[in-house]
Structure formats: C-alpha cells, structure tokens
Amino acid sequence: MTTETLTHQKESLRPRRESADSESKALFGFWIYIMSDALLFASIFATYAVLQNNTFGGPSARELFSMPFVLTETLILLVSSFTFGLASLYAHHHNSKNKVLAWLLVTFLLGVAFLAMEATEFTKLFQEGNSWQRSGFLSGFFTLVGTHGLHVTAGLIWMSGLIVQVWRRGITTTTIGKVGTLGLFWHFLDIVWIFIFTFVYLIGAI
Amino acid sequence: MTNDFKVIDEQYEAGRRALGSYVTGFVLSVILTIIPYFIVVRHMFEEQSLIWAAVLFAVTQLFVQVVFFLHLSKKSKPLWNMIVFAFTIFVVSFLVIGSLWIMYNLNYNMTDTSPANTNEGYIPK
Numbered sequence: 001m002t003t004e005t006l007t008h009q010k011e012s013l014r015p016r017r018e019s020a021d022s023e024s025k026a027l028f029g030f031w032i033y034i035m036s037d038a039l040l041f042a043s044i045f046a047t048y049a050v051l052q053n054n055t056f057g058g059p060s061a062r063e064l065f066s067m068p069f070v071l072t073e074t075l076i077l078l079v080s081s082f083t084f085g086l087a088s089l090y091a092h093h094h095n096s097k098n099k100v101l102a103w104l105l106v107t108f109l110l111g112v113a114f115l116a117m118e119a120t121e122f123t124k125l126f127q128e129g130n131s132w133q134r135s136g137f138l139s140g141f142f143t144l145v146g147t148h149g150l151h152v153t154a155g156l157i158w159m160s161g162l163i164v165q166v167w168r169r170g171i172t173t174t175t176i177g178k179v180g181t182l183g184l185f186w187h188f189l190d191i192v193w194i195f196i197f198t199f200v201y202l203i204g205a206i
Numbered sequence: 207m208t209n210d211f212k213v214i215d216e217q218y219e220a221g222r223r224a225l226g227s228y229v230t231g232f233v234l235s236v237i238l239t240i241i242p243y244f245i246v247v248r249h250m251f252e253e254q255s256l257i258w259a260a261v262l263f264a265v266t267q268l269f270v271q272v273v274f275f276l277h278l279s280k281k282s283k284p285l286w287n288m289i290v291f292a293f294t295i296f297v298v299s300f301l302v303i304g305s306l307w308i309m310y311n312l313n314y315n316m317t318d319t320s321p322a323n324t325n326e327g328y329i330p331k
Contacts, residue, residue, distance in 0.1 A: 035291065075236070194239070198242065
C-alpha cells in the first residue's frame with residue numbers, strides 16, 4: 001500500500017518537477033532581460049544627469065514640479081508593488097484564485113492611477129509651453145520619465161492579460177510562472193521610480 | 207498521509223515568511239521614501255549634504271526592495287541571478303559615474319562658449 005502510494009507520488013511528481021525547472025529557467029531568462037533594461041535606464045539617467053542644468057533660459061526642475069504630487073505618485077507605485085507581492089504570495093503559497101485575482105486587480109487600478117497622475121503632469125507641462133522641445137533639461141526629463149511610463153503601460157497591458165488568464169484557467173504552474181515574471185517586472189519598475197524620485201524630483205528641488 | 211499534511215504545513219509556513227518579507231519591505235520602503243522627502247522639502251542641511259543624503263536613501267531602498275520584494279539573497283537558488291545582478295550594478299555605476307565624470311571635465315575644459323548655446327554646466331552646486 002505504502003510503496004504503491006510512493007511510486008504513484010513519484011510518478012506524479014516528475015512532470016511537475018520538470019515544468020518547475022522550465023519555470024525557473026524562464027524566470028532566470030526574464031531576470032537577464034530585467035538587468036539589460038536596467039542598463040537602458042542607466043544610460044537615460046546618465047543623459048538626464050548631464051543635461052539637467054541646461055535649461056536654455058527656461059524653467060528648472062525646482063520651478064516646475066509639485067513635491068506633494070510627486071510623493072503621492074511614489075507612494076501609489078510603492079503600494080502597488082506591495083499589493084503585487086500579495087498576489088504573488090497567494091499564487092505561490094496558498095493556491096487561492098480569488099485572492100490572486102483581487103490583489104492583481106488592486107495592483108492594476110493603482111497602476112492606472114499612477115499613469116493618470118503622470119499623464120496629468122505631462123499635459124500640464126505641455127500646456128504651459130514646457131514640452132521636450134523647450135530645453136535640454138526637459139528633453140532629458142520627458143525621455144527618462146516617459147520611458148518609465150511606457151514600461152508601466154506595458155506592465156498594465158500584460159497584467160490585464162494575466163488577470164483574464166488566471167480568471168479562466170485558475171492557478172496552474174503556467175499562471176504561477178507568469179505571476180512570477182510579471183512580479184519581477186513590476187518590482188523593478190518601482191525600483192527605477194525610486195531613482196527617478198530621488199534624482200529628478202528630490203535633487204531637482206534642492 | 208502525514209507526509210501530505212507536512213507539505214501543506216511547509217507551504218503555509220513559507221507563505222507566512224513571504225508575507226513577513228513583503229510587509230517588512232513595504233514598511234522600510236515607506237520610511238526610506240518619507241525621510242529624504244522631508245529632509246529635502248524642509249531643507250534641513252546645506253545643499254551638498256542634502257544631495258548625498260537623498261542618494262544614500264535611494265541606494266538603501268534599492269537594496270531593501272531587492273532583498274524583500276525580489277527575494278534576491280545569498281541563498282538565491284541559481285547563483286547566476288546574483289552574479290548577473292552584481293555585474294549589472296557594476297556596469298550601471300560605471301556608465302553613470304563615468305558619464306558624469308567625463309562631461310564634468312568636458313564642460314570645464316571648454317574655452318569657447320557661444321552665446322546661443324551656453325552650457326551652464328550640469329553639476330549641482
């Protein structure tokens with residue numbers, strides 16, 4: 001009886017082990033992508049740092065940005081990183097589909113709120129005549145913050161797809177793997193934002 | 207049968223530890239965001255130290271989030287994760303510090319500044 005269960009268990013475990021292995025390979029591959037994305041951001045950060053005082057007689061960072069607004073944006077993105085962590089927690093350890101869906105949805109809405117705030121800021125700058133054509137500083141600013149915003153947009157599109165997939169198929173090895181990779185992406189974007197918050201907004205306000 | 211329960215227990219235990227990790231990471235990140243914000247907004251120190259303080263808080267938060275959100279640590283299963291991460295940190299700092307250093311010297315070695323394109327220098331005072 002016991003040997004039977006054991007061999008049975010072994011057999012049922014094997015395909016899972018293999019797919020878990022390929023999941024971890026996918027995760028590692030995605031990690032390498034994230035790191036190359038970090039290099040992309042590093043180049044844009046360096047460009048911004050070089051250009052940040054070249055305002056060409058236009059407004060500087062200190063005159064343009066509202067600090068409480070930026071702090072709100074930062075906290076929203078931070079909370080969304082945390083709620084994604086909760087979604088990934090329920091997917092990996094508790095196998096509860098509804099909680100995963102709920103936390104993914106909360107994360108999605110926070111991401112939308114963040115993007116909406118960023119769009120508001122960009123529109124305001126643009127309407128006041130401070131577009132990317134105004135000065136080297138503003139070109140650098142729009143490139144850096146805009147690239148991050150595009151990443152967030154891509155993350156949100158991906159997340160909406162994942163929500164549909166989890167909703168239809170439930171928690172499977174495949175969906176768990178996807179929650180894992182999107183998690184890497186989302187937490188990475190939060191880390192990049194910390195540096196934008198520090199180098200563009202905080203140091204700009206000094 | 208008992209084995210199954212043990213697996214579930216371990217899963218549950220791992221879940222609890224993961225939750226603890228996310229909560230710690232989140233609380234630390236909020237603190238590490240709020241402190242530099244108020245230091246800068248209230249202008250608590252002179253400019254140069256404000257800049258260093260802000261950078262220090264950002265780098266600390268980078269490591270907090272990498273450890274508590276991305277769960278990268280010495281125990282990370284494929285050691286390659288860690289190696290790739292370390293290499294990226296190296297290249298990123300090389301790229302950013304190198305660019306700033308070169309451009310700083312370039313600005314200050316310029317003799318000709320045409321009025322149409324005054325380069326005011328990029329280094330924060």
